Amino acid sequence: MGDNKQVKMHKKPISFGKIKFNIPKTSEGDNNEANTSGFGTFGRTPIQEHKEIEEIAEDLENQHVQQVMGIKNFGKKAKNFDxxxxxxxxxVNAQEANKKRLEAEASMVNKPETKNDDKSDEEVIGPLPPELAQDDDDDDDDVIGPPIPPELLNKDDKTKGKKGDKDGEDSYDELSGDDDDENLPLEKRIPNSHEVEMLHGTKAVVALAVDPxxxxxxTGSIDYDVSFWDFAGMDSSMRSFRTLQPCENHPIKALQYSTTGDSILVVSGTAxxxxxxxxxxxxxxxxxxDQYIxxxxxxxxxxxxxxxxxxxxxxxxEFMTCSxxxxxxxxxxxxPKQHKAVIKPRQQGGLKTNPTACTFSRxxxxxxxxxxxxxxxxxxxRKNFVNTTACVRDCHQKQSEISSISYSYLGSYLASRGNDDTLKIWDLRNFRKPLHVFGDLFSRYEQTDCAFSPDDTLVFTGESLQRGQDIGKLIFYNTKTFEQTTHIxxxxxxxxxAIWHAKLNQIFVGCGNGVVKCYxxxxxxxxxxxLCIVKTHRKKHTMEVVSAxxxxxxxxxxxxxxxxxxxxxxKMEKDRLDPVKSHRPDLPITSGQGGRVAASGSTLSSFVIRNLGLSKRVDDEQDPREAILKYAKEAEENPFWVAPAYKKTQPQPIFQSGEEDGPSDAKKPKSS
Structure with a gap:
C-alpha cells in the first residue's frame, strides 16, 4: 500500500483539452520493486518510450534471423550524422591546416635550409602523429618545388576576384580579352591578319546577320535574294547552301537572328x-x-x-519594325495578325516623321x-510609348537618313551614322551634345552601318566610294582619343x-559589288x-551503272x-561487249539496207537513181521518141505487163492509112 501511495503522489492530475500521460521515469530500484511485488501494479501499465520499443523490436528481429539463418546482427541500421x-x-580543420601551411611557408622563406634539418627529417622513424601526417599530405599535394612568394599569391587572388563574381556570366574583362590583349596596341586587337571572300551575287549586299x-x-541584297552560309558545312569554295527570295520582288533591307538563333527576321521593301x-x-x-486609315x-x-x-x-x-x-x-x-504596341515619333512642330533606323538598348x-x-x-x-524619355532634335542634318544607331556593349555610349557624311558618338549620361563628330565619311546607302568593338575601345563604320576613289574602306576610330586608329x-x-562578332572575334563586311568578306x-x-579554309573541295563521282x-x-x-x-x-565489261547496251555506232555500209543508205546518196530515191536508173543511161543527143520506140518491137513480140491482161478483150487496132488526104466524107459510114 505504501508503494501505491508513492505512485499516486508522483502522478499529475489529468487536465481537459490536450490530454497527456506524463509517466515519470522511476529509478531501477522502483522498477525492481514493482516487478517483484506479488500482484504487480494496479491500473494501466506505464507506456514505454519510442526508442525503447524500437530497440526491443530490433532485438526480436535479430533473434529470429539468428534462429533461421544462423547470422547475428544482420543489416545494422545506418548512423545519423549532424x-x-x-x-x-x-x-575549423581547413582554417587550421591553411594557417599551419602559411606558417611553414614563411619559415621556409625566412630560414635557409641546413643539413641538420634534412638529417632530422631523415631520422624520424615510425608513423607520424595524425595532425603532422595530414599537414604533410596537404603540403605534398599543394606545394611542388620552391614556394610561391606571397606577393604573387596576393596578385593571383586579386585577378581571380576580378575575372567574374557571377557564375555563367561573362565579365567585362573576359569580353575585352586577356591581360596580354590589353597591353597590345589597338591596331593589333583588330582580327584582320587573314581574309576570306564569299560571293553573294552582283548587286549590293545591304543586310548581314550572324547567329549568336x-x-x-x-546575307541579303537589293537583288531580292537571301543566302544562308553554314561554316561547319562549307569547304574552301565558300558557297552558300541555300539561296531564296522570301519577299519576291522586293529588296532586302535588314536581317537579324533572334537571341536563341532559331529564327531570323527579314525586313524588306514591303509593308x-x-x-x-x-x-x-x-x-x-x-x-x-489599312492604308486608307x-x-x-x-x-x-x-x-x-x-x-x-x-x-x-x-x-x-518580341521584335520591332519601323516603316x-x-x-x-x-x-x-x-x-502576327496584330501589333503589340505602336510608337509614333514626331517632329519639332508635332507632325509625323519617318523613322529610318531602330534598335533596342543592350x-x-x-x-x-x-x-x-x-x-x-x-x-x-517598361512604360507606355506616349512621351519620349530622351530626344535630341539636331543630331544629324534634316531631310537625310540616319542609316544606323548602335549602343555600346556597356550601354553608356551611342554611335549614330548619317547620310550627311558623319559618324557621331554620344554619351547617354549627358545626351545633349555629341562627344565627337567624325566627318568626311561619304555614304550612298540607307543601310550604312556603324558599331562598337566588343571591348568598346573602337568604333567602326564603312565608307562609300566617291569620284576619284578606287577602293572602299572600313575605318576604325578610338573611342577615348577620337583618333583614326586604322582602316582596312x-x-x-x-x-x-559590317559586323564584329564578339564570340568568334571575326569581322564580316558586306560590299556594293555583291562580295561578303570575313576578316x-x-x-x-x-x-x-x-573551319572552311582548311577543307578541300571534292568532286562527287557519278555512277553510270544503275543496279538492277x-x-x-x-x-x-x-x-x-x-x-x-x-x-x-x-557486269560493266560484259555490257561493253553488248552492242545494244554499250550504244555502239552503226558500221559503214556499201549498199542500202534496213532503211539506211550508203555514201552514194543521202536518200533512197537518189540511191535508186544512181545504182539502177543510171545503169541504162540515155544519151543527151538521142531523140527520146526514137529511144522509146526502140522497145516497141520487143514489146510486141514479148508482151509482159499490159498486153497480156487485155489480150482477150482488147480489139484489134486499125490505123488510118496515110494515102487519104483531105477532108473526110460526112456521108461515108465510119468504120468500127
Whole structure:
C-alpha cells in the first residue's frame, strides 16, 4: 500500500483539452520493486518510450534471423550524422591546416635550409602523429618545388576576384580579352591578319546577320535574294547552301537572328516583315494595315515600305519594325495578325516623321530610333510609348537618313551614322551634345552601318566610294582619343554593312559589288571561317551503272538462266561487249539496207537513181521518141505487163492509112 501511495503522489492530475500521460521515469530500484511485488501494479501499465520499443523490436528481429539463418546482427541500421556540426568542424580543420601551411611557408622563406634539418627529417622513424601526417599530405599535394612568394599569391587572388563574381556570366574583362590583349596596341586587337571572300551575287549586299553561336551567316541584297552560309558545312569554295527570295520582288533591307538563333527576321521593301527558321522556311508574316486609315494607331500593321527592324535582346518572342508610314511597331511571334504596341515619333512642330533606323538598348529597357528629320528619339520599354524619355532634335542634318544607331556593349555610349557624311558618338549620361563628330565619311546607302568593338575601345563604320576613289574602306576610330586608329582596304566598291562578332572575334563586311568578306586572326579568332579554309573541295563521282534487281530462278532452263555476277566490274565489261547496251555506232555500209543508205546518196530515191536508173543511161543527143520506140518491137513480140491482161478483150487496132488526104466524107459510114 505504501508503494501505491508513492505512485499516486508522483502522478499529475489529468487536465481537459490536450490530454497527456506524463509517466515519470522511476529509478531501477522502483522498477525492481514493482516487478517483484506479488500482484504487480494496479491500473494501466506505464507506456514505454519510442526508442525503447524500437530497440526491443530490433532485438526480436535479430533473434529470429539468428534462429533461421544462423547470422547475428544482420543489416545494422545506418548512423545519423549532424551535417551542420560536420561542416563547422571541416571549416575549423581547413582554417587550421591553411594557417599551419602559411606558417611553414614563411619559415621556409625566412630560414635557409641546413643539413641538420634534412638529417632530422631523415631520422624520424615510425608513423607520424595524425595532425603532422595530414599537414604533410596537404603540403605534398599543394606545394611542388620552391614556394610561391606571397606577393604573387596576393596578385593571383586579386585577378581571380576580378575575372567574374557571377557564375555563367561573362565579365567585362573576359569580353575585352586577356591581360596580354590589353597591353597590345589597338591596331593589333583588330582580327584582320587573314581574309576570306564569299560571293553573294552582283548587286549590293545591304543586310548581314550572324547567329549568336557564330555557326551561320545570312546575307541579303537589293537583288531580292537571301543566302544562308553554314561554316561547319562549307569547304574552301565558300558557297552558300541555300539561296531564296522570301519577299519576291522586293529588296532586302535588314536581317537579324533572334537571341536563341532559331529564327531570323527579314525586313524588306514591303509593308510586311517575315520571320524564317534557320533553314529559310517561313514561320510567320506580319499583317498589312489599312492604308486608307489616317490614324496609324487604328491599323493592325504597317501601310508603307519598311526601313529597318530588330529583335528584343531578352524577350525571344518580341521584335520591332519601323516603316515609311511614320511608325515603329512592336510584334510578338505568337500573334502576327496584330501589333503589340505602336510608337509614333514626331517632329519639332508635332507632325509625323519617318523613322529610318531602330534598335533596342543592350538591357532591352530602351527603344531608340533615328528619324528623317535628323533627330534621335528614345522611349522606355517598361512604360507606355506616349512621351519620349530622351530626344535630341539636331543630331544629324534634316531631310537625310540616319542609316544606323548602335549602343555600346556597356550601354553608356551611342554611335549614330548619317547620310550627311558623319559618324557621331554620344554619351547617354549627358545626351545633349555629341562627344565627337567624325566627318568626311561619304555614304550612298540607307543601310550604312556603324558599331562598337566588343571591348568598346573602337568604333567602326564603312565608307562609300566617291569620284576619284578606287577602293572602299572600313575605318576604325578610338573611342577615348577620337583618333583614326586604322582602316582596312576592303574591295573596289562601297562598304555598307559590317559586323564584329564578339564570340568568334571575326569581322564580316558586306560590299556594293555583291562580295561578303570575313576578316579573322589565326590565333585570336575561333571557328567561323577558320573551319572552311582548311577543307578541300571534292568532286562527287557519278555512277553510270544503275543496279538492277536480280531475279533468282533456280530451276530455269539454261537458255533463260541469268548469270550471277559477283562484282559490278564484270557486269560493266560484259555490257561493253553488248552492242545494244554499250550504244555502239552503226558500221559503214556499201549498199542500202534496213532503211539506211550508203555514201552514194543521202536518200533512197537518189540511191535508186544512181545504182539502177543510171545503169541504162540515155544519151543527151538521142531523140527520146526514137529511144522509146526502140522497145516497141520487143514489146510486141514479148508482151509482159499490159498486153497480156487485155489480150482477150482488147480489139484489134486499125490505123488510118496515110494515102487519104483531105477532108473526110460526112456521108461515108465510119468504120468500127
Amino acid at each position: 551535417l551542420d556540426e560536420l561542416v563547422e568542424q571541416a571549416k 553561336s557564330g555557326a551561320r551567316l545570312a 510586311q516583315a517575315k520571320v524564317l527558321d534557320r533553314d529559310g522556311f517561313e514561320v510567320l508574316e506580319c499583317v498589312k494595315g 489616317t490614324d496609324m494607331a487604328k491599323t493592325k500593321g504597317h501601310t508603307a515600305a519598311l526601313n529597318s527592324g530588330c529583335w528584343h535582346p531578352h524577350i525571344r518572342e 515609311q508610314d511614320g511608325t515603329l511597331r512592336l510584334w510578338l511571334t505568337e500573334n 538591357d532591352g529597357n530602351t527603344v531608340a530610333c533615328g528619324c528623317y528629320d535628323g533627330s534621335i528619339q528614345m522611349w522606355d520599354h 582596304d576592303v574591295t573596289k566598291s562601297h562598304v555598307i554593312k 579573322f586572326d589565326q590565333k585570336k579568332s575561333l571557328r567561323g571561317a577558320k 534487281q536480280q531475279i533468282i530462278t533456280p530451276h530455269a532452263l539454261p537458255l533463260f538462266r541469268q548469270e550471277k555476277l559477283r562484282t559490278s566490274k564484270k
